[in-house]
Amino acid sequence: MNTPRTLAATALASILLVFCAPLPASAAPGDDTGTGAEIAYRTIPGHGGADLAAMVITPTGYDGPRPLLVMPAAWSTSNLLYVGAAHRLAYESGYQVISYTSRGFWDSGGEVEVAGPEDVADARAVIDWALRETDADPERVGMAGISYGAGISLLTAAADDRVRAVGAMSGWADLAESIYANGTISYQAVELLLTSAKITGRPGDALQEMEEEYRKGNVQPALELSPERSVATKLDALNASGPAIMIGHAWNDGIFPPGHLTDFYSAYSGPKRLMLSAGDHATREAFGAFGLPNETWESLTRWFNHHLRGIDNGIAAEDPVRVEPNNGDGWTSYPDWDAVSAAETTLHLGEPERSWSDWRYTGGLEAEPSTGWDYRVRSGIGTTAESGTLLLRGALQQFADIPTGVALPLVDRRRAGVWTGEPYTGGVRISGSPRAHLTVTPTDAEQSLYVYLYAVNKHGTGSLVTHKPYTLRDAEPGQPTSVDVELEPVVWDVPDGHRLALVVDTRDARYTDESDLGERVSFGSPESDPSRLIVPTA
Known part of the structure; x- marks a missing residue:
């Protein structure tokens, strides 16, 4: 069995890999591109006085208001996580992108709240700041993220109808079902999350209490906090506002297994897309976050281009459920999740x-x-x-x-x-x-x-x-x-x-x-x- 020390080393290795990723060079402008993108470090006021460290990526050579993409960083990572992908989205498609470090981690203020109301309030504050301080279009706001960032993006979309499109990669819909499936604690996942939070962040009171009780064998505090942190409990609000949601996930995700996400996907009534393929937690889209070619990010870009830029790129006419065998190649598309099983x-x-x-x-x-x-x-x-x-x-x-x-x-x-x-x-x-x-x-x-x-x-x-x-x-x-x-x-x-x-x-x-x-x-x-x-x- 892996020890917490081994799991912490794994987390740190992943983080270092993210930080060492190079940024891509600017592409030459084409018929529908700008001339480049500028990257600036900014401190954005979050909820309750917590300052959020952010990378603001602004396209150059575009006239008029730009569609906005807000990207909360994944658990234990910083605002550098998405800079490669954000840079491409800015210079290739003209998005105003803000990648920020979630509260409690690295150089952001506050404490780690496990996608609680404070994290949702932070995301809304970042949108407010972007609409005030940049040339972002309030009618074309999207959010995207990996893991923790995916969960915060979905929760924010349920709370703020300004969010019109979401890209959720390796995220969750039901937190309790993820870490306590059928009454069983996912030990390796919980230890990895707790250990990495201590190394890279400042756990808040709720997280500390959950850990203290968990060490005693009591998971009840975690289960009590989970509904508020699970977008599956907020389907009514999400269905009412109807943002366009794309979910990218791996069959073998060991932190957030895919079963509860297929249930969420089926229950959501708005525009939606689901991609499932081989991989583990965040391994499918990690290289795309660095700005390297990646099928999940390419599909997500098409998704945003259609729903935020109004481009008729054919994605709306495609069957929205796409699956790839866990032990093979080749995608198969279906009209809905039920059709996957004939x-x-x-x-x-x-x-x-x-x-x-x-x-x-x-x-x-x-x-x-x-x-x-x-x-x-x-x-x-x-x-x-x-x-x-x-x-x-x-x-x-x-x-x-x-x-x-x-x-x-x-x-x-x-x-x-x-x-x-x-x-x-x-x-x-x-x-x-x-x-x-x-x-x-x-x-x-x-x-x-x-x-x-x-x-x-x-x-x-x-x-x-x-x-x-x-x-x-x-x-x-x-x-x-x-x-x-x-x-x-x-x-x-x-x-x-x-x-x-x-x-x-x-x-x-x-x-x-x-x-x-x-x-x-x-x-x-x-x-x-x-x-x-x-x-x-x-």
Whole structure:
């Protein structure tokens, strides 16, 4: 398991990479470009007297009011984060851009408030300043950001109807669902955020209280603060103002997994666009922030050009949902998120048992229900089934096509339930959110479960397709409990001859477990409610 010190080093390395990124040279002006851009450091008064350090990027060679883009920096980063992308947006498209350091970090005043009301008030104050001090057009205001900046941008759009377009990359819609999915603490993500905030910023009272209680095992303060910091709770206001929202995200984002964002996207009724592809938190758009060629930023620029500059560039006529396989190339477009899944296959969990071809206890993923069985495993010790290390897992998948692997014969059947299906002739594309319905019987009131879906070859070696944690809370020991787990959405091409494997165990290094040594958990499939796996396909 990664230590806080290791996670802090990872955060610092990311920050240094951002700061060392070179700015691009100005492009030669074309039919629709200016002649360059000027970059100036400014101190902008934020909410409550907190001064915000900002980079103000102003295009030259443009007449009349310019569309405005406000970009709050990501967690633990500074206003330098977007200067490369902002420079391009200014000199190529004539945007007045302000990239500012979020309160509490680096050279900005105030304290870290975790996207609280003060952060939204800061963003509105930056808009006020820009409309007062620059030649920005009040009718053409947009916001964009990565991670923390994405969350603040969405929250500001819900509070301020001057914001007409938003670009949210690697952000969140439901903060509690991100860090406490199905009652399970995302340990590596929380430790990274807390440690990096101490190194690069000044945590405020709310964040300090959350950490103090978290160290005691109490997540309630964090859960109580989450609704106000989650744009999913502000859909009515957002739907009423109707800004044009583009979301760019990675399948393997370990800080803000994509499932809650697809729910938010579907519930939002205004103009919208969704791009999902391989990568981890911020890895998909990081190079674009430096000003380098990047597909997410290029699409975002087209999005802003249409909705803030009124350019008919064809983006409005395109299907708005674009997905790329997590293990392949090539984008596929759909009219909405539901259309990503064309069909579903229900596979029933059979009793784990030995056979002449499999000496380990393994159940089948079968076409017909298999009921009346019970399979017991030990709790509190992990297996070789793991979700992978935060940031590293998704980055390896994106840049090197190296997935989080598994050798199914090495998964300890005394500590995990394992089920495999038949090989797919010609392969199959999993497309959407697989769902597992299980009946479990714990011997303790609290029990963590980790549900993994793999694609494996005939030797049982393969790749993690998707996963999801689930922690039973206040369960009745010894009593069967039905558990429904919706795994994270994914598009994954299962090769010809490979099969699916479902693994459920009780420990994962990425999360904080409620699985104690000496406890047990049983998996079963009662006749009245067979256990099953539902697989969406394209």
